[in-house]
Amino acid sequence: MRLSYGFVRGNRLTCLYHGWGYDGDGACVSIPAHPTLTPPKTIKVARYACVEAAGLVWVAAEGANDPLRAPDGRWLPAQTIDLDLTLADARAAVAAAAVEAQAADSAYAGSGIETSDDSPLVTFVDARSGSRVLCALQAVADDRTALHVLVDASAGDVKAMQRAYAEWGRRIRRNQGRASLPAFVPPAGTVAPTSYLA
């Protein structure tokens, strides 16, 4: 059973199956089936370097030496979506959806999509608000990728942006594997406020 199915309680990562608790060093500190037992020091799980930046938690893959290249600015989460796609296909799907998002306002002529073949990040500018959107791709398995969508915290109406891009992310999931994506329409009730159009 993977610890990722577990829960955090009192600063301990706790396994869902039998409730074994692990501290920040990865050492097992409690075994509920034996409450009076002090767990042997040999019960330890692997620990990975971890950084908080740009509204996300970043974990270094085993053996990674490169410094973290997180985007600048403050970001707020909109949605995390699981995609049944390879990292490359997920990046392509996100980039294609980003084009649609920009084209939603024909008057938009700002900077384009920023990504590269070896990057886990895609950023672009929302056509209505002119504020930035950050997509962070996490390769979960060979054919599964998690997509974390964040919006610029300095956007005019951040809550509307979060709602609109949560739906935008879900739409990528619904459309995964399709050749072309239907036009992006913000969900009812989340029509961009006037400040977006300024």
Add this chain to the structure above:
Amino acid sequence: MCDDQFTRSYWYAVARIEDLPEGRPRATKLLDVDIDLLRTQGQATATTRPSDGQAIHLPTKEQYGHVWTTLSESPRDLYAMPEFEEPGRRLVTAGAITVSCSGLRVVENFLDMAHFPFVHTGILGEEPHTDVAAYDVELREDVDEVWATKCEFYQPKAAAAAEGGQLTRYMYRVAQPFSTVLYKTCPIREGAWDLIGLFIQPKTQTECDVHSFVLVFDDSNSDNALLQFQQMIFMQDRMILENQVPSLLPLDPRLELPTRADASSIAYRRWLKAHGQTYGVLPQA
């Protein structure tokens, strides 16, 4: 192809009796072999479906509410549960539930009390009552079965008929590598055991159909209520089972660290290893 002679030597439940009515064939699988089940003139038959060559008729029997078959020409006797003959008991069977993992993992999870407060929260266990007290484990050599006895665990709602929490007493029995029964304090009848069991049909090494039953004294709950209670518990277990990594059962004790609470699991794995179990287990490094 399963060449594990220990695994091949047993009978396996492949359907509930009522799920195999006259003239309605069912296709299934047992130990990687495709099998057709059919009832003709009241008699259940099982036939292998080979890709080439002649279909082979397999022996069948109907017992404990299920149709059983075996790939062995000289199978071991199906284990005895005389409680099925006791008057006043109710039998409820749940039908086949497919689980994507080794059937041996399903048995081992069934033997485990330590997960109750975390997986069956508020039903079979509840914090802070997480302590697994020491219990006895024995290999009964006369019947070649593993038993765990004098097991005790605090349960908020031990059964559909339970009102409030109780300290439940258990005995666990592993009668076959892919079949296990628990004997549990009956909440409404002093001194009686309720039986809950799993007849696991290994279809492949990493996929099984679990045929479960409850055989209880219960005057108040409908069959449907008993069934729903069992299904609720089993669905909670299935979420765990299908996320086990690896889905095969490791027999190497260094791979999954046991504690004293796992004494039954340790005995079960040793028993499998002593019999040369290869089907559904992680190959030894």
